[in-house]
Amino acid sequence: MLKELIHKEFKDLVRDPRIWIPFIISALVLPLTGLIISSGMRESISGITTPSNVLVSDLDNTQLTKYLINNLNITGLVAKLEVVNISDMELLKDIAVSSGYEVIIILTSGLTNTVLNSLRPNLTIIDVVKSVSFIPSLKSSIFSSLISDLIGDYLLKTYNVSLTLDLVKQPVNTVSLTYIPTINQTVVGGSRIFVQVSMTSILMPIMFMIITITVLQMAATSTAIENEEKTLEVLLTLPVSRFKILLGKLLGSFAVALLGSLASIVGFIIYILMFSSILQSMTPTTEGFSITPIFSLINFKGMVYLIVSLVLSSFAMAALGVTIGVLSSDVRIASTISSPVVMLVVLPGYYIMFADVGKLNVTLKYLLYAIPFTQPMIMAKEIMFSSPEELTILWLVTSFMFSLVLILLTSQLLRFEKLVRVQRFVSRLRRGYT
């Protein structure tokens, strides 16, 4: 009898497309996801492994600093190196941006004397970054270690000063800064700060993905329930226009989605504030530089645009959900249709999460901005390191227009005669799988 029971269970499950379609989708989606993530990460990784363009400001101009510069050149870590004698930080930044330098190393005046007095000089290294990616391509730590090693070697080989093991191991105090030219801000810290930025840049798309998917499924399910329970038939016989019925459905779902989105946004802001306050307390004070706390990287205008974009994206997802629900004669069909549609959000979301959006080609970038579902994800990453683009308003309007067109098309469908036909077609398609 056990055999028969197992057979019954197996047949019952395997004949249900709801069971095996997700398996097939997973089998197809996972390699696709890997491809998308790896292509997003490829650029980020290449940023670390390629030699850098380095600008050195040698304010000490001694045998030691010349030794350091010569050795930097022969390490293979440097693609282009320019040596200047400029103390003006703003000028150095300008040169770095205009000539495409990724790292600025400042060998301060008196560095050699400090070393010879068995003291640790300050070494300032600035990463010049334009965008954030999953793996931040920050070179300061590499050059900091290199210069430390070189000074340690130099001390051992050349001078017979009173050396301690600690001094040889760590002959300089490195001050790591990050300059973000797109918003003309300098923040303290190198990779440590950017762990937070990277985490945030991943968490924001994930959060938006969760919100948009939840809205889609909620709207699709609630509309499909109307079909399944035949309450939609009642609504369609009321002396109320179809458009109003649809709009009521949509705006009701959207209002719930909005509350959910706002709760998520509040949670996210608290998360950033908590992280920022911890990092602020860990950040050493640095004199001579205008330093920006990490949280203030996200400018107010950008945050407003982001919230508007998220609201419009939720609206579009609610509209799409209602459309799916209208096409589905029951909740199971709505769920079957929703799964591949959700992938349209998830896959570009993965790409945005892991890619360096600053290095995307213009067509792809604009496409991601134009699609309401991906817009808040890419915007969330960009506003960290740049002011909102002038085209942002246009993208927001595009997102809204997408929803309007979808609503108008769905309102055309919202005639029982058409619904019955379309739902039969969808059911036949679904049955056709088995």
Place this chain on the structure above:
Amino acid sequence: MTSVVVEVKDLVKDYDGFRALNKVSFNVYEGDIFGLIGPNGAGKTTLFRILATLLLPTSGTATIYGYDVVRDSGKVRKLITYLPEDVGVYRNITAYEYLRLIAKAYYTSSSDVEECVELGVKLLGLGGRIHDKMKTYSKGMRRRVQVVRALMVRPKVAILDEPTVGLDVIYSQSIRELIKEFSRVYRTTVLISSHNMFEVEGLCNRVALISKGRLIIEGFTEELISKYGVKNLEELFVRLVRDFNA
């Protein structure tokens, strides 16, 4: 002489090559409780959906108070209410909220809305439970909510597709009494479909029997029973459908 309220003429409905209704014609008069009977798949729900402006006929016409259900669907919807077979309820809203929503769809002035809701509350007779979420209601209570919803707006024509299906004897009887009393008091014309011949015989003054999309007979219930020399409507139903299918 009572006037014709619903006029169905040569109505045909095809679904993907299948003829669900085949030249069906009949009239329903003001104040009638008109029973549409027939075996499963006879076309009763299709016919009701056409009258309720949900489906479009392939050919033929159907009018309600002279308004064509296709051309004047907006006007027809102001005159009718429709109770689909097995219709559910919104699980997380209360019966009171639901009745209010429906009242607002039919009436604009707040006094009319209040009057309509008041009638609904009275007809429903749920007491304090009217403010409970409808998911807590039994099947019978939910069905009663939907029947009351269809009646309380005092439609000219109420189209009720199997209003007592799946209900126990007590609930079925209470719904039948509700419909009968409402029709008598408000002169509402009611179209009912049902598989319960006892129910149709007790409730409907006139009936139409359809099978495989065709009208077999139509007339006053008592006259038909007497004319065919049968004991009741059930016997008449069985005999005519069997003969028709033979």
